[in-house]
Amino acid sequence: xxxxxxxxxxxxxxxxxxxxVLIFVLLRVIPGDVVEARYLxxxxxxxxxxxxxxxxxxxxxxxxxxxxxxxxxxGLARLDFGLSMWTGSPITEEIKLRFALSLQLAxxxxxxxxxxxxxxxxxxxxxxxxxxxxxxxxxxxxGLATPSFWLGILMILTMLIVFHWVPPMVFTPFWVNPWExxxxxxxxxxxxxxxxxxxxxxxxxxxxxxxxxxDYIRTARAKGLWLKLILTRHALKNAVLPVLTVMSLEFAFLxxxxxxxxxxxxxxxxxxxxxxxxSHRDYTLTQALVMLVATFFLFVNFFVDIAYAWIDPRIRYx
Amino acid sequence: MAxxxxxxxxxxxxxxxxxxxxxxxxxxxxxxxxxxxxxxILVMIAAAITxxxxxxxxxxxxxxxxxxxxxxxAHWLGTDAFGRDVLSRILYGSRxxxxxxxxxxxxxxxxxxxxxxGSAYFAGRIDLxxxxxxxxxxxxxxxxxxxxxxxVLGTGAGNVILAIATPMVPRCARVVRSSAxxxxxxxxxxxxxxxxxxHSRIILRHMLPNVMAPILIMATAFLGEAILxxxxxxxxxxxxxxxxxxxxxxxxxxxxEFAETAPWMAIFPGLAISLAVFGFNLFGDSLRDALDPRxxxx
Numbered sequence: 001x002x003x004x005x006x007x008x009x010x011x012x013x014x015x016x017x018x019x020x021v022l023i024f025v026l027l028r029v030i031p032g033d034v035v036e037a038r039y040l041x042x043x044x045x046x047x048x049x050x051x052x053x054x055x056x057x058x059x060x061x062x063x064x065x066x067x068x069x070x071x072x073x074x075g076l077a078r079l080d081f082g083l084s085m086w087t088g089s090p091i092t093e094e095i096k097l098r099f100a101l102s103l104q105l106a107x108x109x110x111x112x113x114x115x116x117x118x119x120x121x122x123x124x125x126x127x128x129x130x131x132x133x134x135x136x137x138x139x140x141x142x143g144l145a146t147p148s149f150w151l152g153i154l155m156i157l158t159m160l161i162v163f164h165w166v167p168p169m170v171f172t173p174f175w176v177n178p179w180e181x182x183x184x185x186x187x188x189x190x191x192x193x194x195x196x197x198x199x200x201x202x203x204x205x206x207x208x209x210x211x212x213x214x215d216y217i218r219t220a221r222a223k224g225l226w227l228k229l230i231l232t233r234h235a236l237k238n239a240v241l242p243v244l245t246v247m248s249l250e251f252a253f254l255x256x257x258x259x260x261x262x263x264x265x266x267x268x269x270x271x272x273x274x275x276x277x278x279s280h281r282d283y284t285l286t287q288a289l290v291m292l293v294a295t296f297f298l299f300v301n302f303f304v305d306i307a308y309a310w311i312d313p314r315i316r317y318x
Numbered sequence: 319m320a321x322x323x324x325x326x327x328x329x330x331x332x333x334x335x336x337x338x339x340x341x342x343x344x345x346x347x348x349x350x351x352x353x354x355x356x357x358x359i360l361v362m363i364a365a366a367i368t369x370x371x372x373x374x375x376x377x378x379x380x381x382x383x384x385x386x387x388x389x390x391x392a393h394w395l396g397t398d399a400f401g402r403d404v405l406s407r408i409l410y411g412s413r414x415x416x417x418x419x420x421x422x423x424x425x426x427x428x429x430x431x432x433x434x435x436g437s438a439y440f441a442g443r444i445d446l447x448x449x450x451x452x453x454x455x456x457x458x459x460x461x462x463x464x465x466x467x468x469x470v471l472g473t474g475a476g477n478v479i480l481a482i483a484t485p486m487v488p489r490c491a492r493v494v495r496s497s498a499x500x501x502x503x504x505x506x507x508x509x510x511x512x513x514x515x516x517h518s519r520i521i522l523r524h525m526l527p528n529v530m531a532p533i534l535i536m537a538t539a540f541l542g543e544a545i546l547x548x549x550x551x552x553x554x555x556x557x558x559x560x561x562x563x564x565x566x567x568x569x570x571x572x573x574x575e576f577a578e579t580a581p582w583m584a585i586f587p588g589l590a591i592s593l594a595v596f597g598f599n600l601f602g603d604s605l606r607d608a609l610d611p612r613x614x615x616x
Binding site: 018030134160297298 | 351453456457458459461462465466467469549554556569581585591592593594596600603
């Protein structure tokens with residue numbers, strides 16, 4: 001097991017290096033750079049070739065690509081993300097609060113999703129082909145079909161028209177005012193959580209159906225075991241693994257993937273930051289964000305695999 | 319003289335028609351949800367084709383005398399901030415949605431399945447390298463990858479298709495590869511190799527047709543996702559551009575600003591998106607049940 005963990009950790013390095021190369025190259029292919037983007041917003045009177053060259057020199061953009069890449073890598077190895085090209089402040093500072101927001105939203109959405117998905121999935125599987133099953137399936141397919149950002153608009157609209165109340169639009173960290181914080185984040189979490197729960201519900205239902213056909217379930221039933229006990233002790237434990245995988249992968253994507261929902265609820269999360277950074281051609285910030293999100297994804301994947309071995313004793317790793 | 323060919327003609331024609339009819343009736347009876355999905359898709363395709371005839375107004379025509387008009391007999395679903403008819407824009411918007419949806423799904427599934435089958439066929443070092451490259455693409459959230467491609471290529475329908483297809487390629491490749499691995503071990507692939515056929519012939523003629531089921535399943539799943547992703551990109555202004563009629567675009571700007579006084583601008587385009595994706599998902603689910611016996615329980 002120890003060797004397996006080490007192997008898995010080592011395997012992340014080439015993937016992350018690939019991600020780094022890919023985003024580095026893609027950013028340089030995008031037309032324009034941060035200096036141009038800045039002068040474009042400040043008006044053309046500042047635009048002189050000399051000034052722009054000076055600025056590029058200061059940011060190190062006149063160095064060769066290879067030099068830029070190795071400098072960045074050397075920084076990453078020391079966990080130093082460097083300075084944002086647009087604002088000039090340390091990237092760690094830029095990201096810190098937004099990371100807290102995105103992470104909290106992702107955690108809340110995934111908790112909501114699981115609370116909804118697991119019981120609904122079990123219910124649909126136990127009552128297969130009844131109207132309950134059909135209702136749950138339609139509910140979950142509708143969840144996959146409804147854009148989260150539109151659901152968000154509808155939520156705000158409903159609250160506005162019915163309660164004449166809008167959730168707070170300025171982010172308050174949880175440790176400052178938990179009530180204010182939750183009043184703001186519960187809505188985007190619901191909007192995102194619905195779609196996310198649909199993925200889980202469908203997986204839970206199909207995994208449960210498969211397990212319920214197993215011999216040991218029939219044995220448990222034949223010996224007159226309580227249905228509730230069969231479901232929770234025998235079936236759920238075996239059916240929950242694929243659900244865990246699907247939901248963790250979704251969770252990993254929630255961190256940077258809520259670009260549009262964040263816009264609707266006016267949340268300055270990592271997704272919005274990414275859009276800003278890329279439109280400013282802020283290479284360093286964009287690169288840092290992509291590396292952060294990719295690393296998070298790889299680690300979630302890694303923990304899922306470890307959790308598999310822990311939950312299911314039949315799985316042994318070499 | 320004329321009667322005999324007539325009946326023969328009728329016989330040869332009616333037999334396949336009856337079989338088709340029976341298949342359709344059977345499909346509706348066995349998979350009612352799938353049939354509902356197929357109906358929604360057909361209605362959408364019909365709306366896209368006939369938009370020019372059935373739309374009451376030009377989707378781009380502005381009418382400053384009727385800005386943000388509530389639904390009425392003249393404008394069934396109201397008008398937007400430029401006085402453009404919402405119903406007409408939704409009807410024309412189905413063209414954009416289908417164009418991007420089919421474009422991205424076909425592109426993503428084609429490249430994904432070629433890479434997947436190729437990777438499984440060549441095996442060894444090539445397979446390993448291809449898998450590692452796919453892992454890199456996997457580590458990007460879908461929308462982040464799509465946004466980056468849009469930043470490189472620029473906005474507009476054609477580029478949006480490429481941007482949406484990009485994250486689909488590795489996902490399709492992974493699923494197809496796992497199916498192709500077992501096909502590779504089939505005796506007919508050995509036989510084809512013994513016959514001295516080239517790699518491309520074996521991949522395209524012998525292996526690809528046998529992994530068609532997962533490819534079709536992936537492609538229909540991609541259709542709905544592509545429509546959603548296009549709406550998301552257009553909504554944040556990085557997809558299809560004004561004044562093209564596109565559902566995501568209709569939800570942008572004024573639709574949110576005036577949501578309280580003019581909710582029709584925000585409600586109807588969103589309903590169109592949800593209904594379209596709902597239809598494709600329902601149909602895709604039934605298709606998967608029908609094509610893949612292992613997953614029949616889902």
